[in-house]
Amino acid sequence: MxxxxxxxxxxxxxxxxxxxxxxxxxxxxxxxxxxxxxxxxxxxxxxxxxxxxxxxxxxxxxxxxxxxxxxxxxxxxxxxxxxxxxxxxxxxxxxxxxxxxxxxxxxxxxxxxxxxxxxxxxxxxxxxxxxxxxxxxxxxxxxxxxxxxxxxxxxxxxxxxxxxxxxxxxxxxxxxxxxxxxxxxxxxxxxxxxxxxxxxxxxxxxxxxxxxxxxxxxxxxxxxxxxAGGCARPVGEGMAIAPPAQRIAWAQDAAFSFTYPHLLAAWRRAGAEILPFSPLADEAPAAEADLVWLPGGYPELHAGRLAAAEAFRAGLRRHAEDRPVYGECGGYMALGEGLIDAQGARHRMAGLLGLVTSHADRRLHLGYRQARLLAPAVGHAAGAVLRGHEFHYSTVVEQPDAPLAHVMDPDGVTQAETGSWRGRVAGTFFHFVAPQRGAEAA
Missing domain, CATH: 3.40.50.300 (P-loop containing nucleotide triphosphate hydrolases)
Structure with missing residues (x-):
């Protein structure tokens, strides 16, 4: 062709x-x-x-x-x-x-x-x-x-x-x-x-x-x-990224919008169902979902509304009793105990993790990340290696839970932002792009 x-x-x-x-x-x-x-x-x-x-x-x-x-x-x-x-x-x-x-x-x-x-x-x-x-x-x-x-x-x-x-x-x-x-x-x-x-x-x-x-x-x-020009490329099963669950409740609004389209396309192609919901509208994730995923975005700009979203928070807690919840970057911050905004005000978050983050002390975290999971997450077992990217200005004030991954930059330098997990809830600061194929557990 x-x-x-x-x-x-x-x-x-x-x-x-x-x-x-x-x-x-x-x-x-x-x-x-x-x-x-x-x-x-x-x-x-x-x-x-x-x-x-x-x-x-x-x-x-x-x-x-x-x-x-x-x-x-x-x-x-x-x-x-x-x-x-x-x-x-x-x-x-x-x-x-x-x-x-x-x-x-x-x-x-x-x-x-x-x-x-x-x-x-x-x-x-x-x-x-x-x-x-x-x-x-x-x-x-x-x-x-x-x-x-x-x-x-x-x-x-x-x-x-x-x-x-x-x-x-x-x-x-x-x-x-x-x-x-x-x-x-x-x-x-x-x-x-x-x-x-x-x-x-x-x-x-x-x-x-x-x-x-x-x-x-x-x-x-x-x-x-x-x-314009181009060269023909072979197309096999390269889009085959296994979905992390069959029915995925996906947060989607102005606070949670950072999504890589290839992931959703690959998961849908594999038969997964994406169930959007809006935390800012105080919507709970779908009761029938097998997994709740909070992507990145701008929770720091909407912290007051998220703090007041009781139905959203209650729905997350119910889901986490027997099914996994995952958050990336902004979604990870929303799963924590609190978020301190740029003016220094602390807002209550979901409380499913002990994480407290702050935008009052802005520090840039930017670059590619390679993460070897220390616990299961995003449909991958402990030992799996994931590739992604980190870009945020928040700082960690408290992180009492177990680290989720050993995270390195492209030069092999270990990063302090390990993510964390507690029970069925996990999160990281880096945005997952793709699994590293053929990576073996250490």
Whole structure:
């Protein structure tokens, strides 16, 4: 089968304008009648929701550190029925973990090379002119096995500025696919874990329409489509990630929204039933559920409402009497005794674990994680090795329960955030991406 042609939208660094270009291209191409399949390189759970809003199709993460090659290929196959693939990179094109995982080090370049998707490099040219070509040329030549489509210039100050930058790119033999003038009014609002979530924008459809018009006015869409490419990849049973239970009560609202779509898709494919409920609406998990899962999100922004959610808390307690409950990052914090918000006020949480966390003393915890379970969790036995990612600012004030896992970063350095468990309740700060296949118990 001929592969769906695709492009990977990347940049030299974060903040260069990748998301603006990605969303504008997605919506503009959809407006032109194309079925566009979006992807996100790396461990991000906010951007895919914007992709879905722009394309009308679920966006999936592709992570070359946490996923093996078979899983990457199976997830990429979600775009087989599309007209075009657009994948958004993370950070800079070559940024990843210090050590390789099963199929790479997590860099966006890994995905572009594996899938054969040419790179569109978004270059912030503010503060430079012809010199921008040296940056772009360095990125094109660092890995000569990487397909390279061209550059989109961003934050162009004036027609003269654009001409000078284009002259430099032409001298280097680089294709300019578009030039975007400065438009600070098109930036999306952010908070401490990234963009404000897609579901919180009441006018998101109008925002995406403006992005599409902006890109349509300043990017050569015909050249973008012509530059797309790809290589055929074998697709076996790589999507076969066993569900942790048959019926999974899944918390889903503004406080608990950080979910990797490939997990839910794989579990549903295996026959599992996902039963959504909203803790913020004071809903208890479904009585028939075999497992309750609280994903990450922003419980610290809704701590007062969670503290008052008596039906939710009572439902968790009933479930935990004879069935497992699991929480990730924000979900883990919600399972504890208390959460201290940024103003120093302590809020009562579920009390199923002894954990107390604080946002009053903010400390960044960020990076890939490899965890060897010390107790059963997420459908895996003790000794299983899981791969994932940690990103939060909370600090642990109290953690009296037994550690759930021995957690290391990609360099093999042991991490203090072990997660914890008590009875049938367990949680961790890292977000589970995939099991490490073939890992044996120590």
């Amino acid at each position: 001929r592969p769906t042609p695709g492009l990977l939208i990347s940049a030299p660094a974060s903040g260069s304008g990748k998301t603006t270009v990605m969303l504008g291209l997605c919506r503009a191409l959809v407006e032109d009648g194309l079925a566009v399949q979006p992807f996100k390189s790396g461990p991000d759970y906010i951007d895919p929701a914007f992709h879905r809003a722009a394309c009308g199709r679920a966006s999936f993460n592709l992570d070359s550190w946490a996923m093996d090659g078979a899983l990457l290929d199976a997830i990429a196959a979600q775009g087989q029925d599309a007209d075009m693939v657009l994948a958004e990179g993370a950070m800079g094109l070559f940024d990843g973990a210090a050590r390789d995982g099963a199929s790479g080090n997590g860099a966006s370049a890994d995905i572009a090379r594996r899938m054969g998707w040419p790179v569109v490099l978004v270059v912030d040219v503010s503060g430079q002119a012809q010199s921008a070509a040296a940056v772009a040329e360095g990125f094109r030549r660092l890995r000569l096995d990487l397909p390279f489509a061209g550059v989109i210039l961003n934050r162009v100050a004036s027609p003269r500025h654009e001409r000078l930058v284009r002259d430099g790119m032409a001298a280097a033999g680089l294709t300019v696919l578009g030039a975007l003038p400065r438009r600070p009014d098109l930036s999306l609002p952010e908070r401490h874990l990234g963009l404000v979530q897609a579901g919180e924008h009441g006018d998101l459809a109008a925002i995406l329409t403006r992005y599409a018009a902006f890109v349509r006015d300043h990017v050569d869409l015909a050249a973008i489509r012509a530059a």
